[in-house]
Amino acid sequence: MTRLSFKEQVHRVREDAIVGAVNRLLAAKGYELMTVDEVAAEAGLSKASLYKHFTSKEELAAAAMVRALDRALHQVQEQARRVPEPGPLAQLQDLVRWTLRTQLEGEMPSLPAQNSRLVAALKEHKDYMNRLLELSDRMGEWILAAQASAEIDPELPPELALYTLFARACDPVVGLLKAGGQHSDEQIVEWVTATTFRGLAGAPAPAKRKTR
Amino acid sequence: MTRLSFKEQVHRVREDAIVGAVNRLLAAKGYELMTVDEVAAEAGLSKASLYKHFTSKEELAAAAMVRALDRALHQVQEQARRVPEPGPLAQLQDLVRWTLRTQLEGEMPSLPAQNSRLVAALKEHKDYMNRLLELSDRMGEWILAAQASAEIDPELPPELALYTLFARACDPVVGLLKAGGQHSDEQIVEWVTATTFRGLAGAPAPAKRKTR
DNA sequence: GTCTATACCCGGATAGAC
DNA sequence: GTCTATCCGGGTATAGAC
DSSP, X not given: OOOOOHXXXXXXXXXXXXXHHHHHHHHHHHHHHOOHHHHHHXXXXXXXXXXXXXXXXXXXXXXXHHHHHHHHHHHHHHHHXXXXXXXXHHHHHHHHHHHHHHHHTTOOOOOOTTOHHHHHHHHHOXXXXXXXXHHHHHHHHHHHHHHHTTSSOTTSOHHHHHHHHHGGGGOHHHHHHHHHTOSOHHHHHHHHHHHHHHHHXXXXXXOOOOOO | OOOOOHHHHHHHHHHHHHHHHHHHHHHHHHHHHOOHHHHHHHHTSOHHXXXXXXXXXXXXXXXHHHHHHHHHHHHHXXXXXXXXXXXXXXXXXXXXXXXXXXXXXXXXOOOOTTOHHHHHHHHTOHHHHHHHHHHHXXXXXXXXXXXXXXXXXXXXXXXXXXXHHHHGGGOHHHHHHHHHTOSXXXXXXXXXXXXXXXXXXXXXXXXXXXXX
């Protein structure tokens, strides 16, 4: 890892400001409603200069997602450092809590799965895909381990658990509860975490279910 | 209820085709990516004619949501007719199952909560708001009843349950599982329904939870 | 690499004939 | 009410000077 020149450092800081702006705007308005003009204004440079750093709006979005995934992976490492031997379920729960907190702070970017052009661009984006797969792999291992100990219902397909946990990053329930103004952020985090994992938990007493 | 003239009937059928197209396009691409040109093409008339029926894109979206809410309310009635005395939990479960099936069929429209212009327009839209409130009220009553019998955790705020159930209408887990192609639609419906209601259920055995 | 100015296109909405 | 043709704002992306 070589020392960065002054110029390169400035470059880094600038791009960080840009990605930070994209991150916030993606969280606040979503991809379609976010305009490149806004990004430039918030990052404090002109639109033309911005396009020297990132060649398209899609690249901007990808960069923001890469940073978000990096933060998630960093979070995973930090948490492994704090607790000596955390169980797989505790790891997953802490990751979900971090996700919900980030969302409550307006710092969780999320992209529309419906925009096929954007989705295609992301699939070609190596930095993004690598990180996404790495995070999925780690979570997948924890899920399997938690299923082995029946902390997560072994009957459920592991993808269901994975998708369910990922979906907390864009859960509308969080924003609706916050908008109500009745509850603290931490309370919201705990409720959503609890209901999510209770839903995935092994069934101790099978409730009566309609047979069809 | 007076008999409709032939002309009025044609009018109705035309508007139904329009709203149907909006419904499908909202489900497939979302509000921002749906263009009025597409709606007109799919409904089989010109854009200018379409604007004689609905005065704006927002009106189109509202009309689709009104129809979706009407279908949900109709579903509620049908189900009350089939079963003589359904418990509140069974009512909620059946409604969620219907929601998930509709989503799997690509017939569940959903709007971005981030578009403030659209949200403001909907809040002023009486037909929409009346139906939304009616459905919320019905569900709210069932939730309170289910909490009274501890089928839903009485410790949870009822709004949390309400939002959680509403959120199934745009749950990304459904689409991801379907995209995987490994499971039948009915299996997906049952899994998501089960995890949702297990998550909201009263806690029989409190799991160990990290205190912070 | 940064700026100002602009090309270019797309999409919502409308004009005006029939 | 339906159509064809058009307006016009706004958004992505670029030209070209410094």
